[in-house]
Amino acid sequence: MNGSLALRTWAILWKDMLVELRTKQSFSAMVFFAALVLFLFGFAIGPDPATLSRLGGGLLWIAIAFTGMLSLGRTFQSEEVAGGLDGLRMYPGEIRAIYLGKLLANFVLLILLEIVLVPVAAVLLQLEPWGRFPLFVGITLLGTFGFSVIGTFYASLTQHLRARELMLPLLLFPALVPVFLGAVNATTLALAGDPLDRIGGWVRLLISFDVIFFVVCVWIYPLVLEE
Amino acid sequence: MEGQASGTPFMVAGYLITWVVLVWYAWRLERRFLSARRVLPADAEPPAGEGTSENG
Amino acid sequence: MSRIPGGEPAVRLEGIAKRLGWTWALRELDLEIERGSSVVLVGPNGAGKTTLLRLLATLLKPSAGAGEVMGIPLQRGADDIRGRVGLLSARGYLYGDLTAVENLQFAAWMGGTRTDGRSVRSALSRVGLDHVADRRAREFSSGMQKRLAFAALLTRPLELVLLDEPYASLDTDGIRMVDEFVGEWKRDGRTVLLATHRRGQAVSGADRVAVLQSGRLRRFCLPSELEPGDLDPEEPEPGRPESHAEAARG
Amino acid sequence: MTTTELPRFKRGRAPLLGLVTLIILVAGAMAGLLAVPADALQGEVQRLMYVHVPAAWLAMLAFFVVFVMSVLYLIQRDPRWDLIAVSSAEIGIVFTALTLVLGSLWGKPTWGVWWTWDPRLTTTAIMLMIYVGYLVVRSFAEDPEKRARWSAIIGIVGFVDVPIVYLSVLWWRTLHQPPSSPRSMAGEFVYVLLLNVAAFTFLYAYLMVRRYRLAVAERQLEELRLSREDRGGR
Numbered sequence: 217m218n219g220s221l222a223l224r225t226w227a228i229l230w231k232d233m234l235v236e237l238r239t240k241q242s243f244s245a246m247v248f249f250a251a252l253v254l255f256l257f258g259f260a261i262g263p264d265p266a267t268l269s270r271l272g273g274g275l276l277w278i279a280i281a282f283t284g285m286l287s288l289g290r291t292f293q294s295e296e297v298a299g300g301l302d303g304l305r306m307y308p309g310e311i312r313a314i315y316l317g318k319l320l321a322n323f324v325l326l327i328l329l330e331i332v333l334v335p336v337a338a339v340l341l342q343l344e345p346w347g348r349f350p351l352f353v354g355i356t357l358l359g360t361f362g363f364s365v366i367g368t369f370y371a372s373l374t375q376h377l378r379a380r381e382l383m384l385p386l387l388l389f390p391a392l393v394p395v396f397l398g399a400v401n402a403t404t405l406a407l408a409g410d411p412l413d414r415i416g417g418w419v420r421l422l423i424s425f426d427v428i429f430f431v432v433c434v435w436i437y438p439l440v441l442e443e
Numbered sequence: 444m445e446g447q448a449s450g451t452p453f454m455v456a457g458y459l460i461t462w463v464v465l466v467w468y469a470w471r472l473e474r475r476f477l478s479a480r481r482v483l484p485a486d487a488e489p490p491a492g493e494g495t496s497e498n499g
Numbered sequence: 500m501s502r503i504p505g506g507e508p509a510v511r512l513e514g515i516a517k518r519l520g521w522t523w524a525l526r527e528l529d530l531e532i533e534r535g536s537s538v539v540l541v542g543p544n545g546a547g548k549t550t551l552l553r554l555l556a557t558l559l560k561p562s563a564g565a566g567e568v569m570g571i572p573l574q575r576g577a578d579d580i581r582g583r584v585g586l587l588s589a590r591g592y593l594y595g596d597l598t599a600v601e602n603l604q605f606a607a608w609m610g611g612t613r614t615d616g617r618s619v620r621s622a623l624s625r626v627g628l629d630h631v632a633d634r635r636a637r638e639f640s641s642g643m644q645k646r647l648a649f650a651a652l653l654t655r656p657l658e659l660v661l662l663d664e665p666y667a668s669l670d671t672d673g674i675r676m677v678d679e680f681v682g683e684w685k686r687d688g689r690t691v692l693l694a695t696h697r698r699g700q701a702v703s704g705a706d707r708v709a710v711l712q713s714g715r716l717r718r719f720c721l722p723s724e725l726e727p728g729d730l731d732p733e734e735p736e737p738g739r740p741e742s743h744a745e746a747a748r749g
Numbered sequence: 750m751t752t753t754e755l756p757r758f759k760r761g762r763a764p765l766l767g768l769v770t771l772i773i774l775v776a777g778a779m780a781g782l783l784a785v786p787a788d789a790l791q792g793e794v795q796r797l798m799y800v801h802v803p804a805a806w807l808a809m810l811a812f813f814v815v816f817v818m819s820v821l822y823l824i825q826r827d828p829r830w831d832l833i834a835v836s837s838a839e840i841g842i843v844f845t846a847l848t849l850v851l852g853s854l855w856g857k858p859t860w861g862v863w864w865t866w867d868p869r870l871t872t873t874a875i876m877l878m879i880y881v882g883y884l885v886v887r888s889f890a891e892d893p894e895k896r897a898r899w900s901a902i903i904g905i906v907g908f909v910d911v912p913i914v915y916l917s918v919l920w921w922r923t924l925h926q927p928p929s930s931p932r933s934m935a936g937e938f939v940y941v942l943l944l945n946v947a948a949f950t951f952l953y954a955y956l957m958v959r960r961y962r963l964a965v966a967e968r969q970l971e972e973l974r975l976s977r978e979d980r981g982g983r
Binding site for chain 4: 366374379390391401421425439
């Protein structure tokens with residue numbers, strides 16, 4: 217049974233990535249949107265390099281959160297176009313495969329976005345992530361995973377609501393506060409070189425959040441899709 | 444602290460707001476209930492066909 | 500097929516009711532379907548045909564009553580039931596950006612079979628789509644999409660096949676294909692439940708006919724025993740039509 | 750079939766409960782305003798503690814009840830648990846907002862600002878947003894079963910989130926400056942505070958009885974209206 221859970225999780229990830237690959241323009245639009253957000257921050261904050269690089273971590277994560285929000289809404293809408301989630305629910309085995317597959321799809325998509333976005337941000341905001349790059353990458357992965365865990369969950373919960381475009385951020389952003397604080401502070405410290413070695417607490421916070429919410433969401437998910 | 448003199452109005456405002464909110468909310472609950480009750484028949488039967496409950 | 504044991508019926512429902520939103524789509528439904536038989540489900544729009552099929556596919560939880568599919572209780576064994584039951588929905592569930600082969604590959608994986616491309620392509624040729632195997636489903640006509648959805652059923656080992664309006668948008672060839680598949684499934688010992696509001700051909704070939712009306716089973720009999728009113732109920736629907744209930748689900 | 754079997758409300762003991770609540774509330778307020786002396790350092794404004802802390806306590810209690818009722822609902826699927834949960838959520842929101850306003854009024858003369866990114870304050874504000882989300886989701890879901898199920902899920906996930914939010918904000922603050930917290934108190938202050946906490950607990954019970962009655966009536970109304978529409982509409 218577990219083998220089939222993995223197989224179906226993989227199938228959903230494969231399918232979503234393939235669809236994404238076929239509709240390249242939506243990914244480019246996502247990247248473009250994220251870059252645009254960074255640009256607007258640049259205008260709002262002003263050209264002073266010191267200020268920009270001090271706020272860099274926060275700006276980067278705001279851009280990721282906003283862009284991620286938009287792509288979360290799409291994950292389940294693509295199923296709606298195909299005829300609804302029954303198309304996934306009618307297959308055997310645990311319903312959780314749907315959550316896991318969609319979670320991974322969102323995660324991979326966001327990572328791809330970040331691969332493009334981080335160099336852009338480094339140039340625009342004059343950041344220097346290259347010094348402690350592995351740490352920077354680790355923090356980004358943890359933060360993105362936390363975002364995907366709770367984002368996929370709430371995207372699935374709100375997809376049948378009227379005004380879901382409004383409801384998703386309304387539910388998601390308050391719940392995201394720990395991830396956001398953890399990711400922004402850890403990233404800022406990593407960029408600044410972390411002289412006082414305070415980064416550990418934030419990384420632990422990110423890990424705890426990821427684990428707790430992963431367990432809670434996976435456990436409770438079948439109730440979301442029940443009809 | 445400079446609060447000695449200047450703090451009193453804030454304290455009074457706090458207590459006032461608390462009581463206003465309490466009375467307002469309790470009154471509003473009563474109003475909402477009465478207006479719902481007025482529309483409901485005196486002893487509302489559950490909708491026909493869906494008579495009695497099976498799972499308690 | 501020997502792997503399907505005799506014994507308990509393919510479907511047994513007792514007092515099943517389903518509430519969708521504020522309407523009762525099914526009310527106090529009792530139904531028993533023998534293994535290896537084919538049953539045609541008829542009834543006007545909104546009679547609860549689709550709801551019944553979705554309930555048997557465990558996509559809906561009954562609001563009241565009890566039921567078994569292949570001897571597995573609906574309430575507890577949903578994950579297992581879905582391994583034995585296939586649903587052809589009127590909606591298709593196809594991804595327009597994937598090719599026909601990719602759609603089938605996905606369906607096979609989701610069904611739990613680690614398949615290679617060969618079995619997928621053979622399913623495609625059985626529905627007469629091998630010449631468009633690598634075209635995207637988006638470019639298909641609605642009849643071709645129906646055939647592709649059929650092929651998705653063929654990639655999985657099934658004991659109970661639920662067909663919701665399988666004839667819709669098919670040409671005469673396609674209709675013949677559906678009837679051939681139904682016959683083949685029956686020969687294999689599988690059970691077929693087919694919902695349609697077109698009567699004629701399907702009804703006369705079936706083992707049993709179930710007439711649904713307003714969420715109740717009005718008649719369950721041999722095709723020859725049908726009364727004229729069964730296929731054309733004159734009285735209007737008391738319940739809200741299904742389209743409303745469907746909309747309310749959202 | 751399985752509809753709600755909702756209780757009918759007769760003239761119950763709610764007026765008595767209301768009277769008792771009112772007496773304790775007034776006693777608590779008198780004690781807080783008159784019986785104890787003003788704080789040596791903060792002066793009169795410190796008396797806000799006797800409403801601020803109980804209001805915060807009431808809000809936490811209310812959201813805890815939402816959590817418990819959400820879990821119960823998901824296990825038993827009894828609509829009554831859902832109605833208790835939404836009642837408690839609404840009361841919790843009212844008192845969370847009140848807590849924030851009172852905290853603000855307390856903060857202005859003592860800290861010199863209406864708002865500070867204090868962990869408790871910040872967490873309370875985020876908690877308010879989480880449960881407002883809970884209520885808004887309900888208003889967008891028409892199917893009563895789905896409405897109950899989805900909001901129960903939010904009630905659980907939100908409740909799990911609150912302590913983590915608190916922890917994260919606490920860490921965030923300690924990086925910049927130590928969090929401000931009320932000094933430990935002794936003697937009569939504690940008793941007066943406890944009296945007020947008790948008063949607000951009674952208040953919660955009273956409001957819950959009233960709000961639940963309203964929830965049942967509204968639910969019956971909804972059921973009635975839609976069944977009429979169902980029969981007469983077509």
